[in-house]
Amino acid sequence: MKIEIPQVKKRVHELRFPVRWGDMDAMGHVNNSQHFRYMETARIEWMCSIGCQPAPLGQGPVIVNAFCNFYQQLAHPDQLLLTTYVSDPGRTTFESWCTIERESQPGVVCAAGGATVIWVDAALQKASPLPDWMRAVVS
Incomplete structure (x- = not known):
C-alpha cells in the first residue's frame, strides 16, 4: 500500500508538555x-x-485512523514540544499531523504521526460536510 504524503502541511498549533513518570514502561522509556x-x-x-x-x-x-512513527526514545523528565499541522481537506475529512521533539533538542523529531479527522453528525451517526469555518481553518 502506498501512503500519500501531502506536499503542504499547515502549521496550526504548538504545545509544550512534560513527560510524566507514569508515562514510562518497564523498559524505562515512554x-x-x-x-x-x-x-x-x-x-x-x-x-x-x-x-x-x-x-x-x-x-x-x-478520528477514523491514527498512526505514529517512533525515531528516538523519550523518558522522564523530558519536556516536549508537540507541533500540530493540518492538510488535505476533503468533503467530510481533513488530515492532522503531529511532530514530537524534546525542547532540549529543537528540530530533532523523536516521533511523528497523524490522524484522519472526519466531521460527523452525532444524532445521525454519519459523516457530515466540513463546515465552511473549519474548511477555512484547515485549508
Missing part, C-alpha cells in the same frame, strides 16, 4: 501508547483554541 495520548492532547488543545468544543449530541470531529 510507552508507545502514550505518544498517541500526546498527539491527542495537542489536537484537542488546538481544536478548543479555535472554538471547536466537543459536542457529543451535535456535529464535530471524530
Whole structure:
C-alpha cells in the first residue's frame, strides 16, 4: 500500500508538555501508547483554541485512523514540544499531523504521526460536510 504524503502541511498549533513518570514502561522509556495520548492532547488543545468544543449530541470531529512513527526514545523528565499541522481537506475529512521533539533538542523529531479527522453528525451517526469555518481553518 502506498501512503500519500501531502506536499503542504499547515502549521496550526504548538504545545509544550512534560513527560510524566507514569508515562514510562518497564523498559524505562515512554510507552508507545502514550505518544498517541500526546498527539491527542495537542489536537484537542488546538481544536478548543479555535472554538471547536466537543459536542457529543451535535456535529464535530471524530478520528477514523491514527498512526505514529517512533525515531528516538523519550523518558522522564523530558519536556516536549508537540507541533500540530493540518492538510488535505476533503468533503467530510481533513488530515492532522503531529511532530514530537524534546525542547532540549529543537528540530530533532523523536516521533511523528497523524490522524484522519472526519466531521460527523452525532444524532445521525454519519459523516457530515466540513463546515465552511473549519474548511477555512484547515485549508
